[in-house]
Amino acid sequence: MSTASDTAYDKIRRHLLAGKVQPGERLTEEHLADVAGVSRTPVREAVQRLERELLLMRTPSNRIVVPDWGEDEIDEMFTLRQMLEGHAAERAATRLSDAQIDELERINAELHEAVAPDNEQRQADVARFLDANRRFHEAVTQAAHSPRLVQILAMLVEQPVVLHTAREYSVQDLKQSARDHDELVAAFRARDPHWARAVMGSHLRRAFHVFADAMSALKRDPK
Amino acid sequence: MSTASDTAYDKIRRHLLAGKVQPGERLTEEHLADVAGVSRTPVREAVQRLERELLLMRTPSNRIVVPDWGEDEIDEMFTLRQMLEGHAAERAATRLSDAQIDELERINAELHEAVAPDNEQRQADVARFLDANRRFHEAVTQAAHSPRLVQILAMLVEQPVVLHTAREYSVQDLKQSARDHDELVAAFRARDPHWARAVMGSHLRRAFHVFADAMSALKRDPK
DNA sequence: CGGGGCCCTATTGTATACAATTTGCCCTCG
DNA sequence: CGAGGGCAAATTGTATACAATAGGGCCCCG
Numbered sequence: 001m002s003t004a005s006d007t008a009y010d011k012i013r014r015h016l017l018a019g020k021v022q023p024g025e026r027l028t029e030e031h032l033a034d035v036a037g038v039s040r041t042p043v044r045e046a047v048q049r050l051e052r053e054l055l056l057m058r059t060p061s062n063r064i065v066v067p068d069w070g071e072d073e074i075d076e077m078f079t080l081r082q083m084l085e086g087h088a089a090e091r092a093a094t095r096l097s098d099a100q101i102d103e104l105e106r107i108n109a110e111l112h113e114a115v116a117p118d119n120e121q122r123q124a125d126v127a128r129f130l131d132a133n134r135r136f137h138e139a140v141t142q143a144a145h146s147p148r149l150v151q152i153l154a155m156l157v158e159q160p161v162v163l164h165t166a167r168e169y170s171v172q173d174l175k176q177s178a179r180d181h182d183e184l185v186a187a188f189r190a191r192d193p194h195w196a197r198a199v200m201g202s203h204l205r206r207a208f209h210v211f212a213d214a215m216s217a218l219k220r221d222p223k
Numbered sequence: 224m225s226t227a228s229d230t231a232y233d234k235i236r237r238h239l240l241a242g243k244v245q246p247g248e249r250l251t252e253e254h255l256a257d258v259a260g261v262s263r264t265p266v267r268e269a270v271q272r273l274e275r276e277l278l279l280m281r282t283p284s285n286r287i288v289v290p291d292w293g294e295d296e297i298d299e300m301f302t303l304r305q306m307l308e309g310h311a312a313e314r315a316a317t318r319l320s321d322a323q324i325d326e327l328e329r330i331n332a333e334l335h336e337a338v339a340p341d342n343e344q345r346q347a348d349v350a351r352f353l354d355a356n357r358r359f360h361e362a363v364t365q366a367a368h369s370p371r372l373v374q375i376l377a378m379l380v381e382q383p384v385v386l387h388t389a390r391e392y393s394v395q396d397l398k399q400s401a402r403d404h405d406e407l408v409a410a411f412r413a414r415d416p417h418w419a420r421a422v423m424g425s426h427l428r429r430a431f432h433v434f435a436d437a438m439s440a441l442k443r444d445p446k
Numbered sequence: 447c448g449g450g451g452c453c454c455t456a457t458t459g460t461a462t463a464c465a466a467t468t469t470g471c472c473c474t475c476g
Numbered sequence: 477c478g479a480g481g482g483c484a485a486a487t488t489g490t491a492t493a494c495a496a497t498a499g500g501g502c503c504c505c506g
Contacts, residue, residue, distance in 0.1 A: 003489065003490090004489075004490065004491095005489080005490090028456080028457060028458085029457075029458070030456095030457080030458095038490080038491090039490060039491045039492070040458090040491085040492090041264075041489080041490055041491065041492090042489080042490065042491095044268075044458090044459090045267075045271070045489095048268070048271055052275060052374065054370065054371065054374070061457095061458090061497085061498055061499080062457090062458065062459090062497095062498090063457075063458080063498090063499095064458095073370075073371075076369050076371060076372075077371060079310070080307075080310070080371060080372070080375070083306050083307070083310060084303075084306070087302070087303075087306060146299050147277065147296075148277060148296075148299060148300060148303060148378070148379070149299075149303070151275065151277070151378070152303070152375050152378070155371070155374070155375070156371070226459065226460090227459075227460065227461095228459080228460090251486080251487060251488085252487075252488070253486095253487080253488095261460080261461090262460060262461045262462075263461085263462090263488090264459080264460055264461065264462090265459080265460065265461095267488090267489090268459095284467085284468060284469085284487095284488090285467090285468090285487090285488065285489090286468085286469095286487075286488080287488095
């Protein structure tokens with residue numbers, strides 16, 4: 001995070017994901033420059049990045065707005081992830097080294113730890129869970145050795161972090177996710193592309209429902 | 224193309240696709256600013272767009288380079304297109320209006336015309352064919368009503384235009400493409416998502432081989 | 447009282463000057 | 477003669493001033 005562009009990207013992204021702005025709200029570059037503490041030039045670059053991740057959009061007259069995601073858009077997002085990460089897993093299965101698979105296992109151990117029953121602070125756990133989860137999926141994507149795939153998936157993995165602090169997830173759901181990852185590792189060890197793709201597919205489809213349910217719960221009762 | 228950014232994007236893109244620069248060659252922002260006839264600011268925006276389409280890349284120290292695509296990358300690109308455009312076709316099948324299907328048919332009539340046997344100027348035909356082909360695929364993508372899909376596919380459809388003036392394509396291959404489109408229209412008329420996906424899949428896979436063959440022919444004998 | 451057009455302001459787009467970083471060269475020293 | 481370090485030039489990153497453009501409000505006229 002050395003350059004001002006990156007700072008801007010990071011700060012604005014946090015600002016958005018923290019839910020400081022309502023969907024549909026209009027933002028000015030200058031305002032965002034204040035938020036990020038840099039001039040408009042790097043802000044414009046950051047906004048472009050956020051646009052391509054669809055965290056921001058432009059009105060017909062090039063004003064910056066926060067898009068609101070409907071259930072359909074979220075469904076579509078997970079469907080695309082299912083296809084693309086399934087493909088990534090398939091490729092990764094024949095390209096991962098033993099050491100890399102070990103690394104995946106290590107990351108997933110963190111996931112299990114984060115949802116272990118003897119752990120008290122649910123809040124911190126979810127954050128850690130989500131972080132490890134992201135790293136796991138990134139590692140798989142990287143292992144597919146496809147620059148395009150990396151670039152495309154980067155624009156799909158963003159999630160409103162409203163849900164990152166969430167008590168909305170059931171421990172059971174999180175545990176199931178960790179078990180999915182276990183099976184994925186097993187598929188990798190077996191170097192079985194089709195198994196890997198299938199596991200990744202069902203994993204993400206379940207994740208969609210967990211996410212969608214949490215989201216609608218939040219909308220019903222927005223504490 | 225009203226803004227300087229767009230001008231820059233367009234001119235630099237043409238510059239690249241016309242094959243004026245060798246893969247691996249390094250470019251400076253200033254040089255590109257000369258090419259486009261604008262200052263560095265809009266050039267930087269254009270370069271970002273071209274990066275995201277992978278027509279340009281950055282070295283570890285943020286210098287601009289022209290990537291070289293191997294056979295594997297092209298294969299991967301068409302594989303991704305097959306997945307994503309297949310999905311787009313599937314969605315489009317249940318969303319296209321009759322009028323839109325008529326429009327697709329009209330575009331495809333142009334394709335047929337461009338490769339009609341009584342037409343003499345092969346050169347002009349290929350350009351027209353490729354243009355109509357692009358419009359056809361864009362229309363299908365649009366009809367899927369998924370902003371993400373539109374954005375993702377935009378970064379996959381670029382092709383080195385070395386092959387846009389090409390005598391490398393056989394008339395037979397082009398005719399087959401047009402027939403594929405005919406069948407796709409039929410699938411749309413039947414409102415059959417699975418049929419549409421399957422046709423789009425085989426269409427793109429064949430297109431890959433046609434493209435790859437033309438490319439390797441060009442490499443063997445680079446007139 | 448409602449609609450349409452014009453002006454003023456808010457916002458985005460572009461150029462340019464300057465700062466920070468990287469590169470490649472050259473010089474020195476082992 | 478090769479390796480390493482530091483310096484100068486080339487290149488990218490950032491800020492700021494100015495230009496172009498879109499939007500909203502106000503006034504005038506019907």
